[in-house]
Amino acid sequence: MMQRLPAVAIAGLSCENSTFTPSRTRAAAFHPKRGREIIEHYKFLHPKTKLGDEAEWKGALIGHALPGGIVERASFEELAAEIIQRLSEICQSLQRPLDGLWFDIHGAMYVEGLEDVESELLRRIRAVIGPTAIVSASMDLHGNVSRELAHQADLLTCYRTAPHVDVSETKERACRNLLRALEVHNAGGSLPLKAWIPIPILLPGEQTSTRDEPARHIYDAVPEVEKRDLILDAAIWVGYAWADEPRNRAVVVVTGWNKPAVAKGAQELAKTFWDAHGAFRFVAPTGSFAECLDTALATNARPYFISDSGDNPTAGGSGDVTWGATQLLRRPEFCEATGPKVIYASIPGAEAVAIAEKAGIGATITVTAGAEIDDLHAGPITMRGRVHSIKHGDPHAHIEVVLQVGSVFVILTKMRKPYHKEHDFTELDLAPRAADVVIIKIGYLEPELYDMAKDWMLALTPGGVDQDLGRLGHHRIERPMWPFDTEFKAQPDLQARFIPSSRESTPGDNLR
Incomplete structure (x- = not known):
């Protein structure tokens, strides 16, 4: 009997929202794509491509909005409800559990009355697709990875360049990682472990371009960690500097099947980032x-x-x-x-x-x-x-x-x-x-x-x-935070935190 292909749905909302901008982002700004439109949009999922032929891809709804002011609550609820409805219909049509979900997001969306909204959206999605579907998120390196998002998602990756010239490559990698994790899991193996390390740095992209040092050598280290045995992915998020939210900061996430190797890789990347914190400068005069x-x-x-x-x-x-x-x-x-x-x-x-x-x-x-x-x-x-x-x-x-x-x-x-x-x-x-x-x-x-x-x-x-962050008036970010604070009483804790999967209990302490 021919082995069936894994069924993988695609959903997500992507926007970068400043809480210091008075404009509002509405549903139409996301230019939603639905169903087959999503498959057609991503060439690496087309039939007769390697990834396209390795899974049964099911488009729900994705939306990518031009960055701006915070998203109106009613607009988010409208789009989120449609995502849930479409995923429900996909699950019903399959007559079997969904194997996976590609969560196509940015990571810096802010919605009126909600915080850490990507993890909230994924929590709602999990209520439909269940805890056993493997979720792989692709993100912008200017997004934010809270502890709760790392818990709800099984796999996370992000861009490795700024300006972002690896957008399609990153999204393809997220899908490839998902299929690899499914292959291992279906063969009786475990899900990849997730090491998450928050770093108390929050800088604008104009000081962290990968064209220039120190971001260049920091991001050059990412693929080197990924190459190690039993490591699936390594990623560094700079975070989003123009939203006043507790989750906003730099983060490292490394995933893989060998706990010591995953921890070592994550800690090396976090240390490399922190050691350079005083060296960041603007990309131009x-x-x-x-x-x-x-x-x-x-x-x-x-x-x-x-x-x-x-x-x-x-x-x-x-x-x-x-x-x-x-x-x-x-x-x-x-x-x-x-x-x-x-x-x-x-x-x-x-x-x-x-x-x-x-x-x-x-x-x-x-x-x-x-x-x-x-x-x-x-x-x-x-x-x-x-x-x-x-x-x-x-x-x-x-x-x-x-x-x-x-x-x-x-x-x-x-x-x-x-x-x-x-x-x-x-x-x-x-x-x-x-x-x-x-x-x-x-x-x-x-x-x-x-x-x-x-x-x-x-x-x-x-x-x-x-660009002068001090003029904006952040008051809700975690402190101390470089460069808002220039003196630290102690070195930051850069030990790896292993985040349980959504199949397990919630992470417990600080979910941010």
């Missing part, structure tokens, strides 16, 4: 917005990139803070069309976009945009300029308009959008490589931007993802 502009104008490096980092929409910023654009347009150097060419991305303003659309390319208009949601640092900005270009159909922005104000080309969007690719600009009839200065709401530069920039600086601007 930093300064105030004015200092960054002064430096850009004084150098011959073209194009010169500036990150307007406090309102970075891919870290949890609302995207509509006008503080940087207001400072820029006040500068006399850019008042005339003959001044240094500057591109600024971007400011949301649906009404401004509608006016520009109606007026058409070439028209001179006066519009007001921004600060509809986040007006904590600056109010709406009024600009008079020439409509340079209009583009429809972007999945995030919906409609984009470029308004030339003096020598500054300001990108206005109907809905907020990150600008990470060269085509994001060229499709708007902008040539970033020919610009003098390119200013983007971002933190560390994504690969294409990094390659384009002849030089760059990180502007320490205000917003919901302010």
Whole structure:
């Protein structure tokens, strides 16, 4: 008799939510995929691929939202209820227990009235799929692994690069780990052991890029631990710095079948991270917005990139803070069309976009945009300029308009959008490589931007993802925590904690 393939469901919600951003994330922002859409989305699960043919993959619902403010409770409950319903239907259709679940999450989602929401979602899922289904979670390294999430999930892994160039590789690894654990378990073996070590460090991604030291050598050590006999996976989470929640901190998790080897690997990685805690620096020179502009104008490096980092929409910023654009347009150097060419991305303003659309390319208009949601640092900005270009159909922005104000080309969007690719600009009839200065709401530069920039600086601007963490007012994170605290009375406890599986009793003491 032919052995049946294991049945594995796929579900999860992914978002990165700043508790310091006044915007709210709603259900539609997750762009949910359901059923076969999920299988089609992930090429490594397609039929006739190695993983695709090794299991019976069952898509429930996944959703990936652009980072932003916290998720509305009603939106989360709507999506979570649909996940539970779809998983129930999958289990009923199988007429046998589900073998596994790939939990496709980020790890830094925050929902109104809930904390540690990924473990709460998985707790609800466990009530449907049962404690025996093996759950493998794939995560962003800027996510958070509470003790309870490590208990509810059997396997956890995360990205090993920042900027994240290994997203698909990580998700494929989570699925591969799941099938490996199923193979061992079905042959009479045990589930992998899980060693979990929290580290009292909470840093922004802009100080922990794996392009640079010390994060480079810390993350280079991860695959070396994974290569050891009877180790299945090793992972380090930096954590998410812009949410005020007790679980937020760095964490190491190592899984495998040999307890001493798992503990040794986890403790080595934790020690490597902690030993470097005083060496983390920003990925680029930093300064105030004015200092960054002064430096850009004084150098011959073209194009010169500036990150307007406090309102970075891919870290949890609302995207509509006008503080940087207001400072820029006040500068006399850019008042005339003959001044240094500057591109600024971007400011949301649906009404401004509608006016520009109606007026058409070439028209001179006066519009007001921004600060509809986040007006904590600056109010709406009024600009008079020439409509340079209009583009429809972007999945995030919906409609984009470029308004030339003096020598500054300001990108206005109907809905907020990150600008990470060269085509994001060229499709708007902008040539970033020919610009003098390119200013983007971002933190560390994504690969294409990094390659384009002849030089760059990180502007320490205000917003919901302010790089100056001390200005935000965290009061619920575990203390002491580097760099909020610079003196520790004792060395942190970096011994491995072995977390029981969901088949066993709850971990008991500090579930965070």
